[in-house]
Amino acid sequence: xxxTHTCGELRADAVGQEVTxxxxxxxxxxxxxxxxxxxxxxxxxxxxxxxxxSGADVVEAFKKLHSEDxxxxxxxxxxxxxxxxxxxxxxxxxxxxxxxxxxxxxCTSPPFTPTQIDLPSExxxxxxxxxxxxxxxxxQTLLLRSRIIKTMRDYFAEHDFIDIETPILxxxxxxxxxxYLVPSRIHHGKFYALPQSxxxxxxxxxxxxxxxxxxxxxxxxxxxxxxxxxxxxxxxDMEMSFVEADDVLAxxxxxxxxxxxxxxxxxxxxxxxxMTYDEAMRRFGHxxxxxxxxxxxxxxxxxxxxxxxxVFRSVAEGGGHVRGLRAPGxxxxxxxxxxxxxxxxxxxDFGAKGxxxxxxxxxxxxxxxxxxxxxxxxxxxxxxxxxxxxxxLLLFIADSWDVTCKALYGLRKRLGAELKLYDPQTLHCSWxxxxxxxxxxxxxxxxxxxxxxxxxxxxxxIEKLQSDPGACxxxxxxxxxxxxxxxxxxxxxxxxxxxxxVFDLLGIDEASARDRFGFLLDALRYGAPPHGGIALGIDRxxxxxxxxxxxRDCIAFPKTQRATDLMTGAPGIVDPRQLAELAIEVTDFExxxxxxxx
RNA sequence: GGGGCCGUAGCUCAAUUGGUUAGAGUACUGGACUGUCGAUCCAGUGGUUGCGGGUUCGAGUCCCGUCGGCCUCGCCA
Numbered sequence: 183x184x185x186t187h188t189c190g191e192l193r194a195d196a197v198g199q200e201v202t203x204x205x206x207x208x209x210x211x212x213x214x215x216x217x218x219x220x221x222x223x224x225x226x227x228x229x230x231x232x233x234x235x236s237g238a239d240v241v242e243a244f245k246k247l248h249s250e251d252x253x254x255x256x257x258x259x260x261x262x263x264x265x266x267x268x269x270x271x272x273x274x275x276x277x278x279x280x281x282x283x284x285x286x287x288x289c290t291s292p293p294f295t296p297t298q299i300d301l302p303s304e305x306x307x308x309x310x311x312x313x314x315x316x317x318x319x320x321x322q323t324l325l326l327r328s329r330i331i332k333t334m335r336d337y338f339a340e341h342d343f344i345d346i347e348t349p350i351l352x353x354x355x356x357x358x359x360x361x362y363l364v365p366s367r368i369h370h371g372k373f374y375a376l377p378q379s380x381x382x383x384x385x386x387x388x389x390x391x392x393x394x395x396x397x398x399x400x401x402x403x404x405x406x407x408x409x410x411x412x413x414x415x416x417x418x419d420m421e422m423s424f425v426e427a428d429d430v431l432a433x434x435x436x437x438x439x440x441x442x443x444x445x446x447x448x449x450x451x452x453x454x455x456x457m458t459y460d461e462a463m464r465r466f467g468h469x470x471x472x473x474x475x476x477x478x479x480x481x482x483x484x485x486x487x488x489x490x491x492x493v494f495r496s497v498a499e500g501g502g503h504v505r506g507l508r509a510p511g512x513x514x515x516x517x518x519x520x521x522x523x524x525x526x527x528x529x530x531d532f533g534a535k536g537x538x539x540x541x542x543x544x545x546x547x548x549x550x551x552x553x554x555x556x557x558x559x560x561x562x563x564x565x566x567x568x569x570x571x572x573x574x575l576l577l578f579i580a581d582s583w584d585v586t587c588k589a590l591y592g593l594r595k596r597l598g599a600e601l602k603l604y605d606p607q608t609l610h611c612s613w614x615x616x617x618x619x620x621x622x623x624x625x626x627x628x629x630x631x632x633x634x635x636x637x638x639x640x641x642x643x644i645e646k647l648q649s650d651p652g653a654c655x656x657x658x659x660x661x662x663x664x665x666x667x668x669x670x671x672x673x674x675x676x677x678x679x680x681x682x683x684v685f686d687l688l689g690i691d692e693a694s695a696r697d698r699f700g701f702l703l704d705a706l707r708y709g710a711p712p713h714g715g716i717a718l719g720i721d722r723x724x725x726x727x728x729x730x731x732x733x734r735d736c737i738a739f740p741k742t743q744r745a746t747d748l749m750t751g752a753p754g755i756v757d758p759r760q761l762a763e764l765a766i767e768v769t770d771f772e773x774x775x776x777x778x779x780x
Numbered sequence: 781g782g783g784g785c786c787g788u789a790g791c792u793c794a795a796u797u798g799g800u801u802a803g804a805g806u807a808c809u810g811g812a813c814u815g816u817c818g819a820u821c822c823a824g825u826g827g828u829u830g831c832g833g834g835u836u837c838g839a840g841u842c843c844c845g846u847c848g849g850c851c852u853c854g855c856c857a
Contacts, residue, residue, distance in 0.1 A: 209817075209818080209819095210815045211815090211817060211819050211820095212813085212819090213813055213814055213815070213816065213819075213820090214812070214813040214814070215814035215815095216813095216814040216815065216816080217814095218815075218816050218817065218819085220817070227817095229816085229817070231815085231816095233814065233815090234814075248808095249807085262815085263815065263850095265815085266815050266816075266817085268816090271817080272816080277815095291790070291807080291808070292790085292791095292807095293790060293791070294790080294791055294792095294807095295791090296809085297818090298791065298792080298806080298807085298818095299792080299806085299818070300791075300792040300793080300805095300806085301792085302791060302792075303786090303787085303791090303792090303849070303850090304850070305787095305848070305849045305850090306791080306849095306850060308817095308849090357855085358857080359857080360854085360855085360856085378856095378857095379857090403856065403857090404856095405855055405856040406781095406854085406855055406856075407856095408851085408852080408856085409850085409851070409852090409855070469857095526783095527852095530782090530783055530784085530852090530853075531852065531853050532853075533853085588853095589831055632857090633857070634857090658810090660857080662854050667857065668856095670857055718857090719857090722802075731838080732850095742848090742849070742850090743849075743850065743851090744848085744849090748848095748849090
């Protein structure tokens with residue numbers, strides 16, 4: 183070992199000890215006769231001092247040190263002189279009086295340093311990820327991630343789950359996200375697909391009798407990125423046999439409570455609250471509502487039908503919906519200009535035709551530019567329905583059910599943050615259950631699975647598979663934390679006939695089902711136990727537990743929004759011989775002359 | 781594929797309505813200093829304003845295109 187201690191562990195009780203430390207030069211303070219260096223490693227910082235008694239050569243060497251040089255220092259731990267203790271530093275009571283210094287490696291002038299006050303732009307951070315990862319905040323996040331994963335693994339191990347790995351090179355399955363493909367060298371024209379999740383394998387493991395499976399699984403989806411979405415991400419994937427939905431939920435309830443306790447020191451009472459999908463859409467316009475604050479959607483379609491105001495009446499009479507939100511005390515904070523911004527927001531992002539708003543006056547009446555188009559009694563009824571208080575702002579969307587959901591969800595999220603309706607520190611975990619089995623895809627003119635095609639319908643809804651697919655509810659559940667989908671799962675179909683029935687509805691005929699999922703259908707015939715499970719988004723757990731607003735900060739080496747790695751240059755062009763071996767011809771090269779990986 | 785924000789010194793930012801030599805802090809270089817901890821003080825180096833084109837007497841500023849980063853809709857569970 184090149185060191186006897188880390189830079190974070192020496193305290194007053196070590197005074198007098200001869201120690202050796204290694205680390206990075208964080209900052210230097212050169213006073214001429216004495217030079218102070220804060221030496222940093224992932225455990226902390228320790229002040230190391232070169233003074234005349236260290237010897238002239240040590241002082242000279244210290245004067246030449248630069249940010250991020252890697253050094254080894256030997257010396258005696260000493261109390262700091264009175265009045266020079268640094269309470270901001272865990273090691274601030276002591277310092278190391280250096281007698282020997284050795285530069286292990288020099289650092290050329292870095293584009294930024296881990297301790298600089300203003301964070302550099304994100305592209306620089308990504309390009310020099312090793313420098314960014316030296317920042318204590320990043321190190322803490324990766325430590326948090328490690329602890330979360332360990333807690334999860336411990337929990338499942340204690341509950342008799344077996345950790346089993348599943349292939350990365352798999353077979354492309356239709357439905358769901360776009361696959362990342364890997365060409366086969368041996369079978370020209372054929373491709374492996376990277377897993378979107380280990381879904382089918384874990385079902386097969388249930389058939390194989392591993393009645394409790396768990397895996398920390400890397401998953402890949404070739405779709406456009408977001409602040410909380412990366413092309414490769416990590417799931418805590420689990421599956422259980424001989425269970426019903428409640429059993430899976432109970433296991434995860436226990437895990438969430440354990441994580442909250444061990445990681446955050448917070449008590450979460452279980453079982454976690456549950457809400458059906460229909461209720462979530464009705465009250466919050468979204469299947470992952472942020473329940474840290476109220477502000478529920480209020481339906482005023484019936485009142486709108488009686489309005490003189492043509493926009494409201496025509497939408498209501500035409501089968502649309504008029505729903506609104508009450509933004510408490512927001513009237514004074516939202517100028518006409520800011521309301522115009524909200525209008526633009528709902529139009530641009532959600533395709534709403536407009537935003538109708540009212541200000542609640544001190545006497546409780548509603549005022550708006552369009553108020554004159556309403557009968558006074560009706561305005562009073564609307565105010566009453568909305569439980570309006572003076573100073574509130576009422577916002578309405580008159581549109582299709584779908585658009586009112588999306589737009590009001592967006593408004594609620596935005597207003598909740600802007601009006602500070604919740605404490606960002608709090609953690610709210612809940613379940614949304616009984617998702618629809620199917621959604622109708624207008625473009626493709628067919629039903630598609632909302633979750634995946636192996637999801638079991640609720641027993642009482644099986645007959646609706648034929649008669650009314652849209653009303654059929656699934657044994658599906660999502661774990662929602664602070665308005666974010668943190669995980670989702672289902673009870674699976676274990677009956678091959680029911681599975682084929684679902685395939686039929688999805689337009690997957692028996693032949694193509696055989697072709698694509700024959701192995702699963704076969705397996706279901708060889709004694710498949712009833713089973714179900716869930717997958718939790720580990721990156722999102724880290725994000726939520728760490729109070730972070732972006733998934734890249736939760737991943738050591740993330741991709742940019744355009745799915746590139748600024749450090750390695752991936753994806754890069756490959757040698758034509760590699761393509762020839764794979765019998766692949768590129769017909770449309772990206773115009774890219776700055777490819778540094780080539 | 782659509783909408784939006786951003787790109788100026790190594791880094792973080794400023795630059796009035798389009799106006800003359802593009803500034804500050806920090807980093808860096810040299811010097812002073814034995815108790816600092818975002819050390820301090822003195823001096824100095826450092827710019828293709830992302831790139832290309834256009835408008836103009838004049839462009840960091842306006843317009844068009846393009847590259848890159850971020851947010852978002854579609855997409856994705």
